[in-house]
Amino acid sequence: MKELQEAVAYLKEQTQNYQPDFGIILGTGLGALVNDIKVKYAIPYEAIPHFPVSTVESHSGKLIFGLLGGRQVVVMQGRFHYYEGYTMEQVVFPVRVMKLLGIQKLFVSNAAGGLNPDFNTSDLMVITDHINLQPTNPLIGPNKNELGSRFPDMSQVYDEDLVREALVIAADHAILVQTGVYVSVPGPMLETKAEYKYLSLIGADAVGMSTVPEIIAARHMDLPCFALSVITDMCVPGKIKKVVLLDILEAAAKAEPHMTLLMKELIKRQG
Numbered sequence: 001m002k003e004l005q006e007a008v009a010y011l012k013e014q015t016q017n018y019q020p021d022f023g024i025i026l027g028t029g030l031g032a033l034v035n036d037i038k039v040k041y042a043i044p045y046e047a048i049p050h051f052p053v054s055t056v057e058s059h060s061g062k063l064i065f066g067l068l069g070g071r072q073v074v075v076m077q078g079r080f081h082y083y084e085g086y087t088m089e090q091v092v093f094p095v096r097v098m099k100l101l102g103i104q105k106l107f108v109s110n111a112a113g114g115l116n117p118d119f120n121t122s123d124l125m126v127i128t129d130h131i132n133l134q135p136t137n138p139l140i141g142p143n144k145n146e147l148g149s150r151f152p153d154m155s156q157v158y159d160e161d162l163v164r165e166a167l168v169i170a171a172d173h174a175i176l177v178q179t180g181v182y183v184s185v186p187g188p189m190l191e192t193k194a195e196y197k198y199l200s201l202i203g204a205d206a207v208g209m210s211t212v213p214e215i216i217a218a219r220h221m222d223l224p225c226f227a228l229s230v231i232t233d234m235c236v237p238g239k240i241k242k243v244v245l246l247d248i249l250e251a252a253a254k255a256e257p258h259m260t261l262l263m264k265e266l267i268k269r270q271g
């Protein structure tokens with residue numbers, strides 16, 4: 001807790017107690033939402049005490065404070081993945097910091113592979129539930145009682161009101177959105193064909209390497225969560241191609257304007 005408190009104290013001092021109401025985590029290739037933010041403060045991760053530092057080239061690590069659609073937000077531009085070698089505690093450290101800074105809700109995006117045959121590349125998928133296949137999770141170890149309870153409930157992880165509102169906004173703007181279950185795997189290698197089949201059989205609609213640890217930490221703290229996947233490649237028989245990061249970034253860039261609009265409108269409407 002001491003490390004969290006030091007990070008929070010530093011950020012409050014640097015931002016003159018800027019009070020964000022909503023937290024946002026931006027996934028691979030989805031950082032452009034920041035262009036819609038009236039930035040008040042941009043703090044590089046390496047300046048924040050105890051913050052992990054991004055290693056993935058496609059992520060630029062900054063914590064951004066400002067206005068999105070007129071609402072006060074804090075945005076993680078770049079996130080931390082377990083496959084980079086961080087502990088789960090490090091992966092979720094920023095989520096806990098954002099909660100202690102006062103956010104009321106958490107909004108998350110990611111790039112994911114599509115397992116549902118009805119999906120297409122560059123589709124958006126509102127996450128309605130998840131399956132955790134990461135080898136560990138951020139709540140293992142002595143419980144941080146100041147943050148939440150020992151056995152947090154997971155029967156309704158993604159806030160149903162936020163899901164409903166997002167679908168209304170999408171319909172209003174004629175944006176096609178899918179809904180489905182996201183499975184989080186450790187990576188960093190992509191999956192074999194047999195693994196894609198397995199992930200589909202266990203009930204997942206999309207697969208990625210992030211999000212679930214952060215959501216688990218957020219739910220531990222009772223933060224309402226909303227998460228959106230951008231389908232960057234299709235993982236169903238007949239549609240599986242060799243995946244290169246450039247293709248993922250290209251597909252993410254194509255979907256980015258719709259994702260930004262959806263997130264922005266959703267945040268604007270929060271009470």
Ligand code: HPA
Binds near residue numbers: 113190208233235248
């Ligand atoms: N698998 C896992 N993670 C991913 C994928 C995938 O196919 N595409 C984008 N992130």
